[in-house]
Amino acid sequence: MKSNFGRRSLSIVLTLSTASIYFAQQKPIDTLKSNDIDEVVITKGVTDIAKDRKTPVAVSTIKAAQIVERLGNQELVEILNTTPSVYATKGGGGFGDSGITMRGFESKNIAVMVNGMPVNDMEGGSVYMSNWTGLADVTSTMQVQRGLGSSKLAIASVGGTLNFVTRAADMKQGGVVRLGIGNNDFLKTSFAYNTGKSENGWSSSFLMARQSGSTYIENTDYEAYTYFFALGFQPSKKHNLQFMITSSPQWHDQRSYAPTISNYIKYNPDKDGTPYRQYNSDFGYLTQPNGKRVGIANAMNYYAKPVLMLNWDWNISDKSTLSTVAYMSNGRGGGARNAGKVGGKGMQDFVDNEGHYNFDQIFAANAAVTPTVGVQGNTLVRTSSVNSHNWYGILMNFQHKINDNWNFSIGTDDRYYYGYHYQVLSDLYGASGYTDATNKNLPTNNLIRKTYDYKKLSWNPFGGANAPMEDRMVFSNDGEVLWYSGFGQVEYSTEKVSAFLQGSVSNQAYQRIDDFVKPGTLQQGQAVDRKTGFKNIFGYNIKGGANYNIDEQNNVFANIGYYSKQPFMSAVYPSNQQVLNPNLTNEKIFSAELGYGFRAHNFNAKVNLYRTEWKDRFFRKTGIKDIDGLGNNGYSEISGITQIHMGAEFEGNYKVNKYLEFNGMFSYGDYQYKGNAQGSNFLDDNTPVAINGSNQTTLYLDKVKVGGSGSNSIPQMTASLGATISPVTDLKIYGDWQYVGKIYSSLNVAEFDKQGKTALELPNFNLLNIGASYKIRLNDKSQFFTIGVNVNNLLDTTYIQDGSTNIKVKTVADFTDKTVGGVTTTAQQQFDTYINNPNNFYKGLDASNRVYFGFGRTWSTSLSFNF
Template sequence: MKLLFVGAFALTASLSFAQVTEPTDSVKVTPIDSLAVEEVLADDVSLGETLIVGKGVIDLQDDRKTPIAATTIKKEALENKVGAADITQAFVNTPSVYVAGQSGGFGESRIVTRGFDQSNTAFLFNGQPINGMDNGSLYWSNWSGLSDIASAVQIQRGLGSSKLAISSVGGTYNFVTKATDKKQGGFFSAGIANDHYYKSTIAYNTGLINNKFGVSVMLTHWQGNGYNDATQGEGQNYFISLGYKPARKHTLNFILTGGPQWHDQNSSNKISDLLKYGRKYNRNWGMLNGEEYNVRRNYYHKPVANLNWDWDISSKTSLSTVLYASWGRGGGSSSITTGKDKNDATKPYGILGNTEPNGLLNLQQVYDRQSEQGGEALDRVVSSINNHQWFGMVSNLNHKINNNFSFNVGFDLRTYEGQHQRQANSFLGADYITETADKQNPSYQVDQTFSQSPWKALNKFAKSYEDRIGWYYKQRINYGGLFGQFEYSGDRFTAFVQGSVSEQSNQRIDYFNYTAGNEKSEKVTNFGYNIKGGASFRISENHQVFANAGYYSRQPYQNNIFMNYKNDVNPFAKNEEILGIEAGYKIKARNFWANLNAYYTTWENRITSTSQFVGPEGNDKYPGLYNQYVYTVNRGVKQVHTGVELEVNYKPIRTLTLTGFASLGNWEYKGNSLVTNYDEQQNIVGTPKTENFDGLKVGDSAQTQLGLGGTFEIIRGLSVDADYRYNGDLYGSRVNEENGNLKLPSYNIMDAGVTYNVSLTPKNKFTFRFNVNNVLNHIYIQEASTNLQATEGTQTYKGINVNNQIYFGYGRTWNASVRFTF
């Protein structure tokens, strides 16, 4: 039964009401990464009180007995560690996992796993892949509710155990919760944090009615000013789960969830500006009509729905199917200037040309000037819109042949259409702008503006050509995959082999760059496949070794197939070839366990991208560009990633748990790359050229990590915990032949917290939590988007050229919460 329960959880509400009594006769610790789902959720809910859905669709490592490199983070840690941050904050004490980007604003964090970014790491929600189909990206601002509804997250580094036709190069993140709760009850929670952050959540479930039907719901509201200047945000999370059991062998569960939000954004800044204006300086805002106004705001609403069906055909055979759909609406804003400085016609005037002495944008001056003049706006704020609809189906049949052999087979179908355009948010006192880039409608005036509300974005966006500016194109992607797994499991030896084949078609329809009848690109079809296998041997009851290997031929993403933001097919867009090999050793005793893993990954034909900001003063490398991002795309890159990882857990007494981790990596580029630069208007900047990347380091993640942690129960219900981590061998994300890598200073962080549980009755309980992150207020550089080296006479900060653009990490932050379960 244990293995049947392992794959049984789809991503649904996290409503926890069962009490668990701790054992008093002896102390026994089970390795986290060998926990089945019922063990992971033991502190939260009894399986007998939960409808089980999603068998065979969501893949945890216990779905097969051959181990992988995996870490499971329980619901308690999610609740305690996240606070006012993204759910990614709960992953910072995991080997080979680096969390960056928090300083960009609410929901801006990013995860890098074994040196691979999120577009090359698989994220699964309710058994469905949720990485963007056009570029593989994932935006945590769209998933802010995960920390409320997830009961556990299993991080599978490297090959992973997913049976889908996907290539988890960096790893696979499985978000796991229970479905509609059988027991009536709910909870209310409220939290506060630094910088006027507030959050409240209420959840309730009806319990199982007539032993067949149940409903679980959850609503959340949050808002805050943000850690850095002018990075306010606000959002809601909603969740509805409807469970129905029409017959003994059938279970249905329908889920609808979403997290509409808006947040103002920070950008990487020059170190010199941060030293001048303060570490929290944000160059994207100014005062307008007496209020703060940030020209860069992200707003989005992405409802997600899925229907799970589990059918226990027999004691040996089961079928699991999930139908899913998502509708994304919203975008991100920025400012544009078309006017020229009266004293220097090569430089822009207005928003992008000047700033106040305090470093803020001179928005009021721009507004007053344009309001007085009227007519066409030389300065305005516009949004780049990404609307999409995505439908899919995943189904898996599992059959147990006998006590030693089992197999499963299934399919993965997806269809996606994304609509990309620009629309106006504000003319800043003027009346309209003139659009001339549309070849089908060569010149027209745009006088309509659109709200940045995520709720209004669902339906109120530019739907006719006279309201669109800049560009308007669609991306269509169809994908079909078949996958299967065969496994042998003996007393001491296990082995498995997995494989998949897939076909993907991509097409682009451009209504701005092409005349009527010529909008459609050719349809590009690519075939992909992967195969992986492994074996393990249990030396004794407490010792086990394993090895896994896999090879992927992965289709390129849509954004890499078509070049220059046009229908031009990229001749370099070949399948990416990935080879992964890993081995491990596991030991567990009565009160101790440890996992040691080693890996080797090569990745060829890949395409990477970075960005840097050109300020109001411009620079020699990008003449004519001011106050906007330049995006650099590197094509044909090869990477080699090697490393070792260690996790340990020791419980010397019942009330004390000690943990530790370490990861040592060496991630490098090999060979040459074709480098192309683009501005924010999607134009090529300069001339593409070939550069030698051989031997340069892969940046944006610490290649050396060390960590220690502990939890101590002072008295029953009252506990304290602390975690320390060190990040070293960290390089900036930008790399080129001229300047190589920018190595950043290593840093260490300590987080701590206190938890107090008070049980009023067997059903009613209060939980209080107080958390402090970066207790010692360590000042550190978390990431850099440029690679300017220090030379003689250059002003430096901690050895770094102060003209580099960086993000400082957060200083000391705090959060507190109370939760009442009823």
């Protein structure tokens, strides 16, 4: 919570949760509409909402009206692409599979919060936006705090903090019905209603929504629901209780593997030499008895993650308040992929001339095999990797106002998390069973025949998270995490100056539980058991900042902070084993920032300079194809990484008159590695893979530009310019130009075992998005229709949004003389053949690079009725 940076403060109940907004003058009201936030939100509690010219952090705020008007059928985080140093993409293109980076840091190292509640996965820090698609319907405000942020919680927001503040139980009485349609059968309907606050202090709000269709990418069907209910009770001025439950259960077919550029071009139905951006290699066709072909997805996701929150705000006195939030988040679901081989062939060996899986051949090959106990993985099947969890927590914050200038707050953030991870069969693809040998507790290999339909698995958050042990395959391990922390903050504030000093301490305890490990099994020379026991890791942070209002128009601020951040579970127990990392160490983050702001009646501008150093980083890169050169897949683990992220940011707003307004931003970064690191490769079954004769090798990363992990790319320059025209009352026409440059593709650890390697830079691109909205007001001013339309990528620009590989255009040195059948081909001849073949290149890139192209032109339109 960002506390009182004004001379006098107002704590008001805002959304149904826990936020803190501070105003310079006290007003005797409970709710208020501000210029920063259009919806009523909670300003008492533990959510930290930064205030302009008060809070010394770099911040951008997105209003609910902007989300409603401009989101359309985009991913929610994509609306942040006009924010400095933020890059949001659609990831693989499936519903909810978006990715986001902030100041060059990926979502694992961005603190994502809902009403002040941390939602980053407690084992690995991941945030899957497919679990939070309903936030677009219930969010009142999105606030992006880049860098250290204003949260007092013991969370290491390396890149920044993204906070979603939801609807309020005590919003004004009324409701809204919405209908939206768009490209690729997009259909969304929703209904919401607020009762308003009754005379005896009760209030409630609810929303229900459904969305279905497919995305721009082939075979990416989906279906999603959202429900939201809030109940508020204010028995007196001293007490306010708010309860909320919300969830967005969904399933969606995916594109999880980035195709090569050459395959995008090869499998274009038009055969015109251009990339077929919709191409999806993660599905195929099966011919039915009636001769009709039906699509079958080989990659998909399903999940339901309901969140329950109970907030109690207690005004102990005029100077003291206590805010308490108890919450629960039990997630159920997972994702599906393939496993095994049939006749020595994997999925990649059954591809038709359209670039899709030939399920006719797969079914026939599986049907010809009789699975036996003695042969591991002798059929080719689809699995469902379950990733469920139970999560409980409590946040408490006590705040005391010493006098008009000084106040302090102390609190605690405590959590318990238990994650369930295992695989079951999802589809046998015509086989009669699958043989698995990974459960060492069984006397013989396990012949599995039962399948689980990913669209029908139980999403009951209060039900069991487990399938029977005899149905599990490949892996079955749990993660148990305990988190205890305390925090405190002291603040000083006058009309000119506001300053704070904050610190927190935390203990994070990890335990790994592997159901497939037989007691006494040797791993890395150590006897291990099913449970590792808890490993306690202490962490802390300290940060401070100050803002100085030079006059009514100009202000400057600075902040500085140091974090000792506990590593993720993959670093505590590396290589998916039960052995504790002997070189375990906390990650160290040091960050500093300077900012300047200018505010006038028609022009606002902000400029920020920042530098972040991140030391002793560990991360695991999964999903690496052919990691051993023998066709086997695996993962890499990297330790001892240091990154330096520096940059400058600008954002401004200029209101010419009531008819025309401009918004713009520019950000420039310099993100690079410092020093070298250590890397190891493993097969998916955890078998070490040698690099230059050794499993561990030095990675020469010094001064290499920072690229993403997985399939994410990281740009180091972004810009946007937008205009909003209001020619008549209630009509808005808007457009945004977006530029993305200095984009660096994902890095593969194995490629930096020699000096001189550099990161792959992808082509820059420009996009243009437009939209319009018009309100038709009825006689009753509180009742009106709103018509909206949005077109994204208006010019249908072809661009690469993300890269998964780092393959450079070859030189003569990459070839060696070779002799086949007595005929010798020199390195120069091979290079000449390579360089003179235009099919080997695309916009200066080697066409064997695996990438995700951005969506082409998409559109959506909506009609809503407010009453």
